[in-house]
Amino acid sequence: MNVSLQQLKVFVAVARERSFTRAAREFDLTQSAISRCVRELEDAVELKLFDRTTRQVELTNAGASLERRIARLLDEIELTLLEERAAYDxxxxxxxxxxxxxxxxxxxxxxxxxxxxxxxxxxxxxxxxxxxxxxxxxxxxxxxxxxxxxxxxxxxxxxxxxxxxxxxxxxxxxxxxxxxxxxxxxxxxxxxxxxxxxxxxxxxxxxxxxxxxxxxxxxxxxxxxxxxxxxxxxxxxxxxxxxxxxxxxxxxxxxxxxxxxxxxxxxxxxxxxxxxxxxxxxxxxxxxxxxxxxxxxxxxxxxxxxxxxxxxxxxxxxxxxxxxxxxxxxxxxx
The missing domain is CATH 3.40.190.290 (D-Maltodextrin-Binding Protein; domain 2)
Known part of the structure; x- marks a missing residue:
């Protein structure tokens, strides 16, 4: 399984915003780049994470379960990196x-x-x-x-x-x-x-x-x-x-x-x-x-x-x- 930290961050942002467009603004990327990133993550984990329609984006059951765990892990990683950065200033x-x-x-x-x-x-x-x-x-x-x-x-x-x-x-x-x-x-x-x-x-x-x-x-x-x-x-x-x-x-x-x-x-x-x-x-x-x-x-x-x-x-x-x-x-x- 080849999953990048960027893919996980994009997934959490889309899940939080319920929108590929708003998540794209957060990362200063195009909507198509965000969609491609999520699609590559779904292929890597072999799970469908979002149900997409022309009007809305909703998490699947698998996506909701993954989002709860990944969001917490990303917070811990960010905190760890901040502490290490402080030690090195x-x-x-x-x-x-x-x-x-x-x-x-x-x-x-x-x-x-x-x-x-x-x-x-x-x-x-x-x-x-x-x-x-x-x-x-x-x-x-x-x-x-x-x-x-x-x-x-x-x-x-x-x-x-x-x-x-x-x-x-x-x-x-x-x-x-x-x-x-x-x-x-x-x-x-x-x-x-x-x-x-x-x-x-x-x-x-x-x-x-x-x-x-x-x-x-x-x-x-x-x-x-x-x-x-x-x-x-x-x-x-x-x-x-x-x-x-x-x-x-x-x-x-x-x-x-x-x-x-x-x-x-x-x-x-x-x-x-x-x-x-x-x-x-x-x-x-x-x-x-x-x-x-x-x-x-x-x-x-x-x-x-x-x-x-x-x-x-x-x-x-x-x-x-x-x-x-x-x-x-x-x-x-x-």
Whole structure:
């Protein structure tokens, strides 16, 4: 059966108007073209749909039954197309974005505010997930794009990434702590301190592991928590020294604590990721641009195939590797 959408629209118009002439005006066609379209539909479905006389056009029983169903289906198709068109105008609709919960309490709200100020009718729905789940959701098309924190940008056959910002790791401690008197703290100075940091779901573990090993801190007692506030509270209560990413993009540890940069420097990089070789919908592309604009404005494209080492702590099979030309991802041991 070869039936076109145009034939069905013409049939519904003739059934509604009970006139080939009035239906022809609606489609800006000749009456003979409308008659031919209806005749071709009748031939295709092998049913007589209208009883025609010189004075009137009436639906047959089969035509009346078909008209009730087809009219409703055409309305649903039109509504679906209108919704899709709205999603593709770049200024309205819903964009799905995935992020780990720590980013969602730091930089992400500012990105959302930036987007809302430019596109007030565009809704960005945030999905909080562990880091590996963010990458999987982007790969599988469950969200439009996502943000992850890595020791190097993301590269895989399915993902494209753009660097947003790089954050150094700091020691976080009470102002009365002996180490707080220094402008910076060397890693080996933490050998006698219990450490408190963020867990693998935030991407911090991958940044910590090489520097802990290089400074003989691998076997230190270490608490790993899911939120900056939880780390800060434990530090406030004297349970250890915090190790956190600290800059304007991350949640502040709090006014009761101080932070000191750790040397040699270890960093964590935040990137946006979307499906490689698949264009973002225009409204998602508009949101992506505003997320980039909400950072320092120095975002750069990640070169393809720039990495060659898997991160051992990453449960997902996405490659996380060192950028060869100057990307500050691995601390240098002294």
């Amino acid at each position: 770049g200024h309205t609709g819903v964009v799905l974005f995935a992020s780990n919960p720590v980013l969602s309490t730091g930089w992400v709200p500012r990105a959302l505010a930036q987007c809302a100020s430019v596109y007030p009718e565009l809704v960005v729905s945030v999905k909080d997930q562990p880091q590996c789940s963010v990458l999987a959701s982007v790969e599988q098309g469950e969200v439009d794009f996502g943000a992850v924190c890595v020791t190097a940008p993301v590269d895989s056959p399915l993902l494209h990434a753009q660097v947003l910002f790089t954050t150094p790791l700091h020691a976080v401690l009470p102002s009365v702590h002996p180490l707080a008197q220094d402008d910076s703290i060397e890693w080996h100075a933490l050998r006698d301190c219990p450490l408190i940091t963020l867990n693998a779901d935030t991407g911090v573990r991958a940044a910590l592991e090489p520097v802990l090993a290089a400074n003989e801190l691998k076997r230190r007692p270490m608490q790993e928590l899911g939120h900056v506030a939880a780390v800060a509270r434990m530090v406030e209560l004297g349970l250890g020294v915090g190790v956190l990413p600290v800059d304007a993009h991350w949640p502040s540890p709090g006014a009761s604590l101080v932070s000191r940069p750790l040397v040699p420097e270890a960093t964590l990089t935040t990137v946006l990721v979307h499906r490689r070789n698949r264009s973002l919908r225009p409204n998602a592309a508009a949101a992506w641009a505003q997320f980039v604009a909400s950072t320092t404005g120095h975002a750069e494209e990640v070169p393809a195939a720039a990495f060659d080492r898997c991160a051992a702590s990453q449960p997902h099979n996405v490659l996380l590797k060192e950028l060869h030309d100057g990307y500050p991802v691995r601390p240098q041991a002294t």
